Amino acid sequence: MLVKTYAAAVQGVDARVITIETAITRGMQYCIVGLPDTAVKESHERVKAALMQSGYKVPRTAAVINMAPADIRKEGAAYDLPIAISLLVGTEIIKAHELDRYMIMGELSLDGSVQPIRGALPIAIEARARGFRGIILPSANATEAAVVNNLEVYGVDNLRQVADFLQGNGALEPTIVDTRTAFAQDLGKFDYDFDEVKGQENVKRAFEVACAGGHNILLVGPPGSGKSMMAKRLPSIMPPLTLGEALETTKIHSVAGKLRRGSRLMTVRPFRSPHHTVSPVAMVGGGSNPLPGEISLAHNGILFLDEFPEFPRAVLEVLRQPLEDRHISVSRARYQVDYPASFMLVASMNPCPCGYYTHPTKACTCAPGAISRYLGRISGPLLDRIDIQCEIMPVEFDELHSRTTGESSADIRARVINARRIQSERYASEPEIHCNAQMNSRLMQQYCSLGDESTAILKRIMTRYDMSARAYDRILKVARTIADLEGSTTIEPQHISEAVGYRTLDKSHRR
Numbered sequence: 066m067l068v069k070t071y072a073a074a075v076q077g078v079d080a081r082v083i084t085i086e087t088a089i090t091r092g093m094q095y096c097i098v099g100l101p102d103t104a105v106k107e108s109h110e111r112v113k114a115a116l117m118q119s120g121y122k123v124p125r126t127a128a129v130i131n132m133a134p135a136d137i138r139k140e141g142a143a144y145d146l147p148i149a150i151s152l153l154v155g156t157e158i159i160k161a162h163e164l165d166r167y168m169i170m171g172e173l174s175l176d177g178s179v180q181p182i183r184g185a186l187p188i189a190i191e192a193r194a195r196g197f198r199g200i201i202l203p204s205a206n207a208t209e210a211a212v213v214n215n216l217e218v219y220g221v222d223n224l225r226q227v228a229d230f231l232q233g234n235g236a237l238e239p240t241i242v243d244t245r246t247a248f249a250q251d252l253g254k255f256d257y258d259f260d261e262v263k264g265q266e267n268v269k270r271a272f273e274v275a276c277a278g279g280h281n282i283l284l285v286g287p288p289g290s291g292k293s294m295m296a297k298r299l300p301s302i303m304p305p306l307t308l309g310e311a312l313e314t315t316k317i318h319s320v321a322g323k324l325r326r327g328s329r330l331m332t333v334r335p336f337r338s339p340h341h342t343v344s345p346v347a348m349v350g351g352g353s354n355p356l357p358g359e360i361s362l363a364h365n366g367i368l369f370l371d372e373f374p375e376f377p378r379a380v381l382e383v384l385r386q387p388l389e390d391r392h393i394s395v396s397r398a399r400y401q402v403d404y405p406a407s408f409m410l411v412a413s414m415n416p417c418p419c420g421y422y423t424h425p426t427k428a429c430t431c432a433p434g435a436i437s438r439y440l441g442r443i444s445g446p447l448l449d450r451i452d453i454q455c456e457i458m459p460v461e462f463d464e465l466h467s468r469t470t471g472e473s474s475a476d477i478r479a480r481v482i483n484a485r486r487i488q489s490e491r492y493a494s495e496p497e498i499h500c501n502a503q504m505n506s507r508l509m510q511q512y513c514s515l516g517d518e519s520t521a522i523l524k525r526i527m528t529r530y531d532m533s534a535r536a537y538d539r540i541l542k543v544a545r546t547i548a549d550l551e552g553s554t555t556i557e558p559q560h561i562s563e564a565v566g567y568r569t570l571d572k573s574h575r576r
Contacts, residue, residue: 142173
């Protein structure tokens with residue numbers, strides 16, 4: 066007897082339908098073909114124990130299980146449940162007349178319970194796209210998959226529930242999530258707020274400009290000046306995720322297995338802060354079983370690199386291409402996957418190895434040449450890709466002790482949202498462009514034209530500090546964002562002056 070069940074394999078951040086064909090014949094041989102990995106091959110023992118513990122008699126027959134298409138590598142234990150169902154139907158222990166209407170995924174424990182899987186959201190999206198009525202998967206993943214509309218999502222806890230449901234003997238209630246309502250309810254919830262920050266008005270302004278235009282930013286300052294503390298508050302002033310961005314971001318975290326049990330759509334832009342011991346593979350993604358890296362987990366959000374020069378040179382240099390292209394292609398001998406990587410880079414560093422080169426009261430103890438070697442750990446091409454370089458200084462005691470509160474994140478965010486609205490209207494005909502930081506040369510010529518006075522200021526500064534062509538582009542993009550924050554249709558001299566002021570390393574340390 067030949068039985069077909071349907072599952073899915075995750076490739077990159079998308080899924081592909083896998084047809085599990087089970088042929089039951091006389092004999093005792095059990096064979097799985099179709100490029101399975103070790104975890105899939107081991108499913109026989111898990112399925113056998115789960116069937117016995119669920120009260121089913123294990124059939125003494127030969128079974129050949131083909132997982133098609135055979136050129137896609139099948140990885141993990143999430144195919145246990147569809148394989149077990151195909152064996153029960155193939156040996157006529159149960160009857161399932163609508164087996165082809167459902168996609169089935171789940172890992173089986175030896176007692177027959179169903180364990181969570183990775184990638185439930187892209188699998189549910191693929192199930193709807195391929196016309197399946199519903200999807201059967203672990204209860205822990207049901208809420209995550211239920212954000213996909215027009216698809217029946219059934220969460221199950223054990224193998225017996227699935228068998229009874231397919232026979233029509235047991236009732237399973239589909240998990241229903243009102244995606245738009247739930248998404249709207251969870252927007253605007255943050256753990257940190259800028260009204261808790263004392264002083265640092267220049268840094269707040271730099272953050273506002275960075276978030277308004279999606280610009281990369283580097284903070285340079287001595288220890289204890291508040292670099293990490295302020296960076297953690299950045300998500301509270303970022304523009305809210307759109308529903309499409311939330312779906313795309315949640316897919317990535319679903320594939321990586323980073324969503325908590327019962328999660329729905331992500332409503333806060335991701336904030337990833339890897340330690341400086343991170344490897345290049347962990348940063349960009351890949352591995353023997355390819356998973357998204359930190360730059361993809363930060364997609365539509367923030368990648369914060371604290372102690373920037375302490376990261377290995379190889380890790381920092383792999384950021385150059387995704388910072389420009391906003392996606393990463395990971396090519397290995399056995400596979401090639403594409404991951405989105407449109408993130409805002411936020412980095413922080415000390416001005417020198419001891420940390421006190423620019424401190425107003427503490428003396429720097431670094432040896433001659435140590436500062437240049439320290440800053441030399443960050444290559445010029447990478448620094449050129451950072452639009453805003455902002456110097457931060459310690460807060461004075463009187464200001465730190467003051468009971469007055471600063472401007473709230475909500476107020477700053479309102480201005481950021483208004484500037485992003487202007488940019489959305491400006492780039493409405495450009496589907497790949499969403500903010501000023503993403504402008505290409507053609508758009509810069511169209512929207513970043515300068516008057517004579519602005520041109521003279523920019524020429525004088527670039528000549529004096531021998532800035533690169535990429536730095537020129539960054540200054541114009543930042544100036545365009547500053548103009549948007551002020552509601553100006555043209556870039557004025559004061560906008561150029563402020564944008565040039567955000568090239569700290571170009572003007573001092575690199576000179």
